[in-house]
Amino acid sequence: xxxxxxxxxxxxxxxxxxxxxxxxxxxxxxxxxxxxxxxxxxxxxxxxxxxxxxxxxxxxxxxxxxxxxxxxxxxxxxxxxxxxxxxxxxxxxxxxxxxxxxxxxxxxxxxxxxxxxxxxxxxxxxxxxxxxxxxxxxxxxxxxxxxxxxxxxxxxxxxxxxxxx
Amino acid sequence: xxxxxxxxxxxxxxxxxxxxxxxxxxxxxxxxxxxxxxxxxxxxxxxxxxxxxxxxxxxxxxxxxxxxxxxxxxxxxxxxxxxxxxxxxxxxxxxxxxxxxxxxxxxxxxxxxxxxxxxxxxxxxxxxxxxxxxxxxxxxxxxxxxxxxxxxxxxxxxxxxxxxx
Numbered sequence: 001x002x003x004x005x006x007x008x009x010x011x012x013x014x015x016x017x018x019x020x021x022x023x024x025x026x027x028x029x030x031x032x033x034x035x036x037x038x039x040x041x042x043x044x045x046x047x048x049x050x051x052x053x054x055x056x057x058x059x060x061x062x063x064x065x066x067x068x069x070x071x072x073x074x075x076x077x078x079x080x081x082x083x084x085x086x087x088x089x090x091x092x093x094x095x096x097x098x099x100x101x102x103x104x105x106x107x108x109x110x111x112x113x114x115x116x117x118x119x120x121x122x123x124x125x126x127x128x129x130x131x132x133x134x135x136x137x138x139x140x141x142x143x144x145x146x147x148x149x150x151x152x153x154x155x156x157x158x159x160x161x162x163x164x165x
Numbered sequence: 166x167x168x169x170x171x172x173x174x175x176x177x178x179x180x181x182x183x184x185x186x187x188x189x190x191x192x193x194x195x196x197x198x199x200x201x202x203x204x205x206x207x208x209x210x211x212x213x214x215x216x217x218x219x220x221x222x223x224x225x226x227x228x229x230x231x232x233x234x235x236x237x238x239x240x241x242x243x244x245x246x247x248x249x250x251x252x253x254x255x256x257x258x259x260x261x262x263x264x265x266x267x268x269x270x271x272x273x274x275x276x277x278x279x280x281x282x283x284x285x286x287x288x289x290x291x292x293x294x295x296x297x298x299x300x301x302x303x304x305x306x307x308x309x310x311x312x313x314x315x316x317x318x319x320x321x322x323x324x325x326x327x328x329x330x
Contacts, residue, residue: 006290008229010173010261029301042252046260048238051250055310062263064173073213085216087294090301095211096175096292098227100265102304125171127261129252134307135320136194136255139267142299145220155300 012125014042014111016063018118023067028078029090030101030117032159037106038118040126047111050129054108058132059115063099064125065092079150079158088145099124102132177290179207179276181228183283188232193243194255195266195282197324202271203283205291212276215294219273223297224280228264229290230257244315244323253310264289267297 018038020026027033040061042050053059072093074083086094104116113129183203185191192198205226207215218224239248240256251259269281278294 006177008175008177008262008290008292010175010263012171012173013260031301046238046252049251049253049260051239051248051253052310053250053253055308056253056312057306057308058304060265062261062265073211074216083216085218086214087211088214088216088218088221088296090295090298094293095178095214096227097173098175098263098293100225100227100295102302125173127173128259128263130255130265131253131309131312132304132307133255133309133312134304135309135312135317136196137267138303138305138307139223139297139299140303141222142297142303143220143222144296144298144300145217147221147296147298147300152300 010127012064012127013046014040014126016040016061016120016124016126018120018122020121023121026121027119028159030103030119032156033117033119035116036118037114037116038120040113040115042111044111050108050111053129053131054105056105056131058102059105060130060132061101061103061120061126062128062130063120064127065097065099066125067121068092068097071095079155080146082146084146175292177229177292178211179205179291181205181226181285181289181291183285183287185286188286191286192284193324195268195284197321198282198284200281201283202279202281203285205278205280207276209276215273218294218296219270221270221296223267224270225295225297226266226268226285226291227293227295228285229292230262230264231290232286233257233262236260244320245311247311249311
């Protein structure tokens with residue numbers, strides 16, 4: 001088998017509903033979307049998989065950048081006017097259009113998750129949810145390449161894009 | 166369009182090579198695989214996308230659980246003998262078989278990444294790489310549901326599974 005030719009098929013498990021209707025006005029990360037709330041609707045056939053999730057404070061939403069119609073190997077990220085390899089950025093125009101965001105989980109009612117700090121475009125198809133587990137996912141001693149060149153204030157202004165609170 | 170029926174097709178951008186040849190002896194998370202090294206081969210047509218990545222200390226590897234042939238909505242995770250919803254765990258038998266691991270990036274030579282703290286089965290198809298950015302991804306004030314019931318010592322023993330150092 002030539003693994004390079006392998007095709008994996010995924011199908012959404014739900015949909016993400018947010019106040020962000022235009023990609024150019026959507027904050028680029030949850031840290032720039034503080035307090036913005038949204039809901040995640042899980043299709044009923046998967047709702048049993050949510051059992052015990054509500055006891056986690058944060059979750060990874062893994063979703064499909066369905067508004068991205070192209071692939072670029074070098075991109076200028078929103079935070080800096082310089083070209084970087086796409087794998088050194090979180091930009092959407094990737095070979096496989098997978099996005100991940102760490103959001104706060106406020107509560108679950110039936111098959112609806114109420115989430116906060118949402119940087120995701122309204123109507124985005126959801127592929128997976130994973131619990132954020134401090135023991136696994138929170139790292140210290142991190143350095144972050146070109147991202148470390150950007151001051152917090154600059155990141156905060158540019159990262160929010162045109163979103164008005 | 167019925168979004169529920171939408172199919173997204175992904176294709177690997179590379180392959181992950183590790184010393185873990187058997188799923189039952191593979192550590193379940195990078196924190197239980199400290200010091201274990203592996204390589205990630207990016208297919209040459211995507212290698213331009215790696216530009217500037219080597220200046221990041223940690224990366225998310227996003228991959229396909231190609232050894233998982235079933236979907237379970239409730240699973241017993243390796244760390245605890247109790248059933249939980251699959252979305253409250255990191256178990257592989259998920260509706261969309263996407264795995265994520267935060268690994269240390271040691272260096273890049275051409276299209277090969279040298280990584281450390283690898284909990285991934287040898288030969289796993291790679292879907293995406295994203296830089297781990299402390300500003301976006303490292304969270305405090307986290308609580309982690311059933312995971313918080315597990316003592317570090319217990320997690321360390323069970324999380325390594327049968328891997329022998």
